[in-house]
Amino acid sequence: MTTITALKMPKWGMAMTEGKIVDWLAEDGAQIEAGDEILEVETEKITNVLEAPASGVLRRRLADDGDVRPIGALLAVICDPQTPDEEIDRFVDQFTIEEEAEQDVSEAEPEFVEAGGKRLRVLRMGDGGEPVVLVHGFGGDLKNWLFNQPALAEGRQTVALDLPGHGESVKDVGAGTPDALAGDLLALLDALDLARVHVVGHSLGGMIGHALAHTAPDRVASLTLIGSRGLGTRVDLCYIDSFLAANRRKEMKPVLARLFADSGLVSRDMINEVLKFKRLDGVSAALEKLAAALRDEAGTPPPALPAMTQIIWGTDDQVAPISQLAGVDPAITVHRLDGVGHMAHMEAAGAVNRLIEGFVTGE
């Protein structure tokens, strides 16, 4: 009896019910390692690569390019080359979609928390361990972590939040500086009773995590910065200005395309969601205030990074160019992801998840 591993349709984000197989990246019979890219799956929101959950031989592919399958559906089996075909037949025949098993993590619903007098939307997944807090960038929201949070939540409690002025959180951004937002993040940690957390911050979220680590070092166990502007002395505000100016689909599409190395990842739904957010009363004023604060701080060197920091950066980042790494303390671990843009946690979710997992578990 050998182990047969099922490759199943993943659930990326709350709204996903099914996915379409775009392209198989591994042939039938291919020898694969856990983490290898196996196939591309397209959802209404985004296309992403599904990675092999185990090493072995890709013995049988059970869906063709263009097929649409519900989440949890069996897409392929991975096992030893010696496993008899009959055993695989039996495995495939007996396979049923386990709905309950999927529910604990992926069915988590966002909730609202009062933190320091501000109403913030958070999404909590997973239990135990030293919690990971996920902080999105300018114009983003907690859904930016849809490929990361379920994976990270398998080992620990995770919290993703909508920053003030973003998503469904309060529109009041206070002074609008990264320091002020770090104060809001600290209030959230207090409200959720989280004594010490690993902060993962993308872009502006990284600046906020950095500010929190500076003002409340005892609350931050580690800091992971993804494509985070503000590490050097130069903050590139061009993206923020064009994001603020774009109010129509045609204007927003090229702006969002700059977030990814592969601009084809920008879907109609992604553009619509950003426009819906930008239309809400108070959002423009909030974002303008954040942008003004960032402009004021441009040129001011940030404080030194704490020792427990890792930096993840896409080599093809068009928003915060990787050249900003120039001034970083050489003692800090830096991971460069080839061919990846600003949204590294979406574009190379598997690699980013492994780096975060390894860093927070100290492996």
Next chain:
Amino acid sequence: MSIKSYRQAINETLFEEMRRDERVVIMGEDIAGGAGCAGEDDAWGGPLGVTAGLVGEFGRGRVLDTPLSEAGFIGAAAGAAISGMRPIAELMFVDFFGVCFDAIYNQAAKFRYMFGGGVSCPLVIRTTIGAGMRTAAQHSQSLYSLFTHVPGLKCVAPSSPYEAKGLLAQAIADDDPVIFFEHKLMYDMTEEVPDERYLIPFGEANIMRDGEHVTIVAISRMVHVALEAAEALAGEGVECEVIDPRSLSPLDADTIIESVEATGRLVIVDEDTPRCSLAADIAATVADEAFTALTAPIKRVNAPHCPVPFTGALEDLYIPNAAKVAAAVRAVMEAG
């Protein structure tokens, strides 16, 4: 964010805008009442309940129950709009426009022009369209093309609760007369709608579904009919791009043309009768500006050129449905 019906989304916007700006007043027949009002008023709030509860908060000075005279109160609303108010008049059924059209097309639509830009006319006329209510030929029409014909009027046909809220807020914020067409069969349709105020700009179509083979432009409730057809056609390997123009004047022809340039095929779904309809206008625009992109003749799916029947079976046959849309799409696929 919460689940709201089309009716609630409109009602909520009226509350919000009246709270924001005391120049916003509403007027129409039987619009006062509802939501716990005293006595027989409790039963009212518009014939379809859209204005329920407003009189309780804003009083009869801002929620004006008018006599049964569209010529009177639509004219009064147009006059109020050039005198510093921001009136929202409710024309119960668009079918009644005939008795008050002078105030709309020859007065409100032309004030800004006739006074050399010296006045603006921030008037909103909310009205209902659509068949399917078994209300016969005089209460079931979708006569928006009679209004899009007139320069100076903006015309909007929201296709969902989210759209209704943002487009109505924009209509009220707009300094020109806006005719806001609500489809009667959509009042109970629900979806997630933000609790905050937001504006959806006019002149920007919404792409509801991506597709490479055929462009379908659909108006108001027909958007959902088109989406149902597109879903069925996807099973046959035909991918349709479904476009909701949102505002009919101004019309976002660019988005439609760009889509046709990619697909080469166009089907227009319009619940109005076919002659001189918006479908005819969109077809003509695309034929003018993107003729060489077309690989097949343009198909229109309209109601037939006849009054809306009262007999249920015939009324159902009258309204364009997904099967008719799918048949039109298959026809353009076969044609080239």
